[in-house]
Amino acid sequence: MVNININGVNLSVEEGTTLLEAAQFLGFPIPTLCHMEGLSPYGACRLCVVEIGEGPKARLVTSCTSRVEEGLRIRTASSRVMKARKMILELLLASCPQSKVIQDLASKFEVRRQRFRQEHEDCILCGLCVRMCEEQMMAKAIGFRGRGEKRSIGTPFDIRSEQCRLCGGCMYVCPACQLRCTYTEPDKAICGGCANIYPPCVEKEQFDDMMCYMDPCVACEIIKKIEIK
Template sequence: MVKLSINNRPVEVEDGTTVLEAAQGLGVKIPTLCHHKALSPYGGCRLCLVELDDGRRKRIQTACVYRAQEGLKVQTDTERVVKARRIVLELLLARCPESEEIQRIAAEFGVTETRIRKQDETCILCGLCVRMCHERMGKAVIGFAHRGTLREVVPPFDAESEVCMGCGACAFICPTAAIKPEDFCSRGISPLPSEFDLGIGPRPVVSVAFPQAVPNTPSIDKEHCVYFQTGECRTCQAVCDADAIDLEQEPAEIDLAVGAVIAAPGYERYYPDNRLEYG
């Protein structure tokens, strides 16, 4: 275990824990656009900057990639940190001025305008979509191409991909809604129709069948789940804090001695209080 302090609050974490994870465990909010607990840390957006003091010197560092060290002192809201984040937000706001997510975070830091010439971009090059496709889907359909100001996220040769499954995970995880898998997926993107809504609306692969379902718990559609089709993904397991997802679970019949079952299919509420045989 490693002992450190965050905003003068002592905390003990497992070896290998990042500063961002340690702060989140304490309930300390650190903004980020490129981090996801199911993916490897990247440090691309630079929003999670914090001030670190290891006893030798103080410096600004990204919290998502810096691992906790014994005796490390972390400050997340000093004047130096806030100023650095505001500069980063100005850069992001200049690159993607129409992004609602960037506008929201920038407003929290009092940044509503940028001194930098605005561009007409939507992608902030955070790499979430690239890592999701490679690390979780096992496909690597998209990746970074070119360098500097020409850097972008594209499929190989910037052409339609027959490898893309059309799962839409890249679009789901994108913080700025920049990536459009329908632009490069040769199979096309088809949302799963909601049976409860008679196909009018979509539903996710993990969902509750209908609002009144008993038990009212989510289930996994094995026919469309990436894990059950390819053995990859497991994103739901990685993000579930309750550790409630069991991908090896099999259907089972359970006999319950309930004594009586009341079926009330009508629209008027039924009160069984006056029926003594029901207890």
């Protein structure tokens, strides 16, 4: 067992526990976009930063990837942490202003201004979908491509992957695009519209090399057309 101190509360946790797990055990809220139980920690969104150490040695680390150490003092909501978090949220909001998850978080952390140009990226490269596809769905249909500002997530050669079973797991976990395709049921993360119309859109000719994940899903429009008729 390892003794740590989170926000002044002493706690003894098992070795190998992440700071995020320890803080959540005590009920301290730490926002995160790229962490999910059952998926390996990745540390991409940087929202879960906490401050560790004392005095001049104090530093910010991502709590989802850092493990507990004996005698570690952790502050999950110090002014430095909050300042960093707000900046990260502002940047995330600039890249994906249409994401409801990010908008909600931003308002929760009182991000009141938008100093950066909006990019409308549809993706914050958190890698949740990539890990979901690989670790839970055992498919490895999508992955990271390119480098730097050209880095993106998708299938090889932008065609429908043979490994993809259209499970929708990637859309389900996505914090940026999950409400993009909700048709009439916004409370459901994925509409399943493409699978529910007849014939299913994946069997239609024009969907041959397409997957809803990648391209603008037009299932809603097809259903609308059918309903109008």
